Amino acid sequence: MANHQVEVVMVPLPAQGHLNQLLHLSRLISAYNIPVHFAGTTIHNRQAKVRVHGWDPSAASNIHFHDFPTSPFHNPPPDPNATTKFPSQILPSFHASMELRHPIFAVVETISKKARKVIIIYDYLMAYVVQDMHSLPNAESYCFQSISAFSLYSFYWEVMGKPEVKNEAEILKEVTSMEGCFVPELSEFSKLQHEAKKFHSGDLYNTNRTIEGFYLDLLAKEKASGTEKIWAIGPFNPVVIPERKNSNTRSHECLQWLDKQASNTVIFISFGSTSSLSDEQIKELALGLENSGKKFIWVLRDADKGNVFEGDVRRALLPQGYEKRVKERGIILRDWAPQLEILGHPSTGGFMSHCGWNSCIESITMGVPVAAWPMHSDQPRNAVLLTKVLKLSLEVRDWACRGEVVSAITVENAVRRLMDSEEGEEIRQRAAAFGDAVKRSVMEGGATRMEMDSFIAHITR
Helix, strand or coil, rough: HHHEEEEEEEEECCCCCHHHHHHHHHHHHHHCEEEEEEEEEEEHHHHHHHCCCCCHHHHHCCEEEEECCCCCCCCCCCCCCCCCCCCHHHHHHHHHHHHHHHHHHHHHHHHHHCEEEEEEEEEHHHHCCCCHHCCCCCCCEEEECCHHHHHHHHHHHHHHHHHCHHHHHHHHHHHCCCCCCCCCCHHHHHHHHHHHHHCCCCCCECCCCCHHHHHHHHHHHCCCCCCCCCCCCCCCCCCCCCCCCCCCCCCCCHHHHHHHCCCCCCEEEECCCCCCCCCCCHHHHHHHHHHHHHEEEECCCCCCCCCCCCCCCCCCCCCCCCCHHHHHCCEEECCCHHHHHCCCCCCEEEECCCCCCHHHHHHHCCCCCEHHHHHHHHHHHHHHHHHCCCEEEEECCCCHCCCCCCCCCCCHHHHHHHHCCCCHHHHHHHHHHHHHHHHHHHHHCCCHHHHHHHHHHHHCC
């Protein structure tokens, strides 16, 4: 790869779950001695870098960040009481990112003049920004599908009118309705992206065939996303957490606390970067955790705004005296938490999660079972994948009851089932075995590593 005959340009959607996946993928591709250019807005590139876990982007000499300003955009706070939990507050930043069309084209055009080939990897919701790239004779573009193959195929199957399916796909009949998953404004934005899709050399997924080979094959066979060229090269995140020295005072306080706990005794609670809970729901969750008697780490923070570095952030109230009562067995984190390291810690034995795809793939990789509590978007479908297909999870509440507050007793029961029951132990053992299989697949000689090698060979041919 001398003289950088091939260079890669990443174009992420400015939302945490999307930024994070493409930044992790940048690390994987740069390891093949291929320069990677991460092109986004100044604020969102900064957000991606300060929040990434498991490695240090500033130490990666082959990853180059291209920061672009955008016009000021409306930056409202999230509404914790909204009926639909989709994070509408970040949609203005999506629209602002469409201004990147010309600046990113200029970067790619410059690269194309010095490289034999330039490869654009863009988030499927950023097709508008990359629509001019087809005019460059040595450019190829690959669409990154940021959700699970199962979720994508289930959406496709629904749009196609739910045709008859083979026995292995019968579970599709049990997927939840799309009602409550999205807001109309996202549909309008998605339509713009779909209409702008000009050229398409293949799809990339942050998953692998160990996890959902059957649905990847269905997507390819039916060209559900417009291509049969599919590379499943996940997990993108590091699968091995670097060992911390006990004397390392810089490690996060919660990791030092985890070091003192017994194996598989702590449940981790986090609902990702785009979910806000109402005050009433926070109170019920708090009491449920307290009454469970189990040790926990709870990330209690509000959902992201479009610009996470500006404006006030709501500090959710807990029941009076709560933190004092639980301080011996519970940690409450109000800021960004090192999720990958927490999930990879031997003391962590369960994960109460919204089932965003980043969280799913990280919990699968680290072999941690899940208590599924989906909030919006693809999360209800991911919960079906984890609970009913892979059997790595149990359900906290039915999606049909999404409008109701989950009671303290429901939370308590879910925690006890996952952390202290025969059922929970069976799921935990299955999750551990699954995690080992996924880790092996990305090692030298593993099926996913060979698929990654195949993708690199394809783009450097």
